[in-house]
Each structure stands twice: as structure tokens, then as C-alpha cells.
Amino acid sequence: MPANQQILLDNRPDGEATVNNFKLVTTQTPALADGQVLVRHHFLSLDPYMRGRMNDSKSYAASQPLGEVMIGGTVGEVAESKNPKFQPGDKVVGMGGWQEYSVVDAAQPGALRKVDTTHVPLSHYLGAVGMPGVTAWYGLVKLINPKAGDTVVVSAATGAVGSAFGALAKARGCRAVGIAGGPEKCKYAVEELGFDACVDYKLHKDAHSLSKALKEACPDGIDGYFENVGGMVLDAVLLRMNAFGRIAVCGMIAGYDGKPMPLANPALLLVNRIRLEGFIIAEHMEVWPEALTELGQLVGSGKLRPRESVAQGIAAAPEAFLGLLKGKNFGKQLVKLI
Numbered sequence: 001m002p003a004n005q006q007i008l009l010d011n012r013p014d015g016e017a018t019v020n021n022f023k024l025v026t027t028q029t030p031a032l033a034d035g036q037v038l039v040r041h042h043f044l045s046l047d048p049y050m051r052g053r054m055n056d057s058k059s060y061a062a063s064q065p066l067g068e069v070m071i072g073g074t075v076g077e078v079a080e081s082k083n084p085k086f087q088p089g090d091k092v093v094g095m096g097g098w099q100e101y102s103v104v105d106a107a108q109p110g111a112l113r114k115v116d117t118t119h120v121p122l123s124h125y126l127g128a129v130g131m132p133g134v135t136a137w138y139g140l141v142k143l144i145n146p147k148a149g150d151t152v153v154v155s156a157a158t159g160a161v162g163s164a165f166g167a168l169a170k171a172r173g174c175r176a177v178g179i180a181g182g183p184e185k186c187k188y189a190v191e192e193l194g195f196d197a198c199v200d201y202k203l204h205k206d207a208h209s210l211s212k213a214l215k216e217a218c219p220d221g222i223d224g225y226f227e228n229v230g231g232m233v234l235d236a237v238l239l240r241m242n243a244f245g246r247i248a249v250c251g252m253i254a255g256y257d258g259k260p261m262p263l264a265n266p267a268l269l270l271v272n273r274i275r276l277e278g279f280i281i282a283e284h285m286e287v288w289p290e291a292l293t294e295l296g297q298l299v300g301s302g303k304l305r306p307r308e309s310v311a312q313g314i315a316a317a318p319e320a321f322l323g324l325l326k327g328k329n330f331g332k333q334l335v336k337l338i
């Protein structure tokens with residue numbers, strides 16, 4: 001059995017996470033038992049939720065245990081199988097973690113899913129046609145529930161979730177407006193992702209200034225907001241929400257290091273009769289098939305052309321992950337392992 005490089009969570013961060021929270025080790029992959037499959041990972045997904053798992057505090061999911069392989073989504077190829085449903089060479093998506101290989105009890109429901117790479121590249125099953133894409137779909141379709149002509153806004157617009165949100169919103173006839181960090185990301189949002197406008201939040205030092213820019217980009221106000229960031233961005237959007245607007249709270253990445261993020265003017269929720277709802281996509285497995293079908297069609301037809309930031313080799317994962325938390329990624333952050 002092959003040697004396997006793995007990244008463990010070695011200790012918990014105090015404030016900002018650092019590379020010293022992780023440890024690279026090499027182990028031997030164990031021999032397979034009946035029903036098991038050995039998967040060679042081609043790509044590891046890096047996602048903001050992993051920062052929350054590094055803490056030891058109460059949350060919607062259990063903490064990442066110390067000394068164990070970091071949790072993470074993976075796509076790869078079956079290298080060896082003692083399960084009749086999987087053959088060597090099958091392309092699969094699973095939760096293999098920050099390592100080069102995983103041994104999977106493939107009989108467990110949902111542990112390993114075969115994917116078709118005829119029209120969709122394997123890596124996209126970790127992004128637009130995977131968990132981040134379904135997340136965008138759920139927030140837009142089930143929580144914001146827009147009608148054609150509505151203005152919908154998303155923060156972290158060029159990321160894995162945000163870019164899928166833009167394509168899904170355009171497919172529903174909405175005015176789609178992104179908020180992103182920097183001129184290059186905003187240009188890409190409009191020219192490549194099809195957003196009608198994109199506001200660079202880094203040009204604004206406070207919520208009032210950002211909200212003026214949002215007024216220009218959203219002349220009819222904002223009917224739906226997909227929140228990925230929190231802090232000043234949320235304060236600015238709240239100033240522009242229309243009456244009976246909907247806010248899908250997906251992420252609050254600006255606060256993942258534990259700094260409090262007070263809301264400047266919560267009375268706006270009442271004044272504008274806003275419906276605001278947080279969600280965790282793993283709790284809505286019922287929408288995955290429908291969402292993945294639409295996302296696969298958007299990617300297959302070229303209407304959604306997601307960008308990827310690819311780090312090379314497992315040892316690069318911690319640095320790439322810390323970069324993701326600071327917006328150094330451009331599109332879906334992956335680690336290529338072969």
C-alpha cells in the first residue's frame with residue numbers, strides 16, 4: 001500500500017490561524033478490508049468552514065479533533081477496491097480530508113459518490129457542481145426566492161459560492177450585483193461571471209460610503225442579499241434593502257477569527273420588514289440532486305465558467321487555506337495532489 005502524506009490539526013489557533021497549527025506527517029495506507037475502497041485524491045477542497053472546525057467552541061458541527069487528519073472534501077480516482085460497486089479508475093467525490101489517499105467504507109450511504117467527467121472537469125465537483133454551488137442554489141432559490149427583475153446582491157462574489165450565485169441569479173432574470181475585494185475581482189465578476197455590476201468594498205472605509213456605491217449599482221434597491229462576509233458589508237447592504245427583502249445568511253467570514261461584529265443598525269430589519277435566515281447546506285440534502293442538475297447544466301453549457309486557485313502538493317495546503325481566509329484566492333481554492 002502507498003505512503004500517504006497527511007496534514008493533521010496539531011493545536012488550536014488563538015485568534016488568527018497560522019501554519020503552526022498544522023503538522024505534516026507520512027503514514028502507510030492500511031490494507032483494505034471487505035467493502036473498503038482506496039481513493040487516490042486528485043484535488044483537495046479548501047473551504048472557509050474549516051476555520052470554525054479548528055476552534056473548540058460550540059457550533060453547528062463538532063470541532064476537528066487534535067492530532068487527526070483535517071476534514072475536507074476531495075475528488076479522485078479509485079486506486080483499489082474491495083467493494084463491488086466501485087472499480088479502479090472510477091472518478092469519485094468524498095470527504096477524504098487533507099491527505100493524498102483515503103480508505104473509505106464505501107458501503108456507508110453518501111461516503112463516496114461516482115461522478116461523470118464527460119462534460120464537467122473533476123475539480124468542479126468540489127466547487128460550482130459541488131457543495132459551494134449547492135449552497136448558492138439553496139440561498140437563492142429557497143431563501144431569497146427572487147422573481148425576474150429583482151435585484152439580488154452577493155458578497156465574496158468571485159468565490160466558489162458567489163460565482164455560482166451570479167450564474168443562478170442571471171438564469172432567473174434577476175439583476176445580479178456582486179461585492180468583491182479589488183478591481184481585478186470586480187472586472188472578472190462583470191466580464192466573465194456575468195454580474196450586471198460589481199462593487200469593490202476595499203475602496204470604501206465605512207458602511208455609508210459603501211452603501212452609496214451600492215445605490216449606484218442597485219438603482220431600484222436590493223430585494224435579496226446573500227451574505228458571505230458580515231461586518232461593514234452587511235451594514236452597507238442593510239441601508240439599501242427594499243421593504244420585504246430577504247437575506248440568506250450563508251457565511252460571516254470577516255469574523256471567523258473570533259472578533260465580534262456588531263450590527264450598526266438592526267432597527268433596519270424591522271423598518272424594512274426583512275426576512276433574514278441563516279442556513280447550513282449539509283442540513284438540506286433534499287435539494288442537492290435538483291441543485292446539482294442545474295449547476296451541471298450551467299457549467300456544461302459554458303454559462304458558468306468558474307475560476308480556480310490551485311495550490312500544488314499537500315504541503316502547500318495550510319498556506320493556501322490561510323490565504324483563502326484573507327481573500328488571496330481568486331475563485332475556488334483547491335490543492336492539486338497529483
Ligand SMILES: NC(=O)c1ccc[n+]([C@@H]2O[C@H](COP(=O)([O-])OP(=O)(O)OC[C@H]3O[C@@H](n4cnc5c(N)ncnc54)[C@H](OP(=O)(O)O)[C@@H]3O)[C@@H](O)[C@H]2O)c1
Nearest residue numbers: 048156159160161180181228250251252254279280281327
Ligand atoms: N452556510 C453554509 O452551509 C456554507 C457552505 C459553504 C460556504 N459557506 C460560506 O460561504 C462563504 C463563501 O465561501 P466560499 O467557499 O465561496 O469562499 P470564497 O468566496 O471562495 O473565498 C472566501 C472569500 O471571502 C472574502 N473575504 C475574506 N475575508 C474577508 C473580509 N474580512 N471581508 C470581506 N470579504 C472577505 C474574500 O473575497 P474578496 O477578496 O472578494 O473579499 C475571499 O476570497 C464563506 O463565508 C463560507 O463560510 C457557507
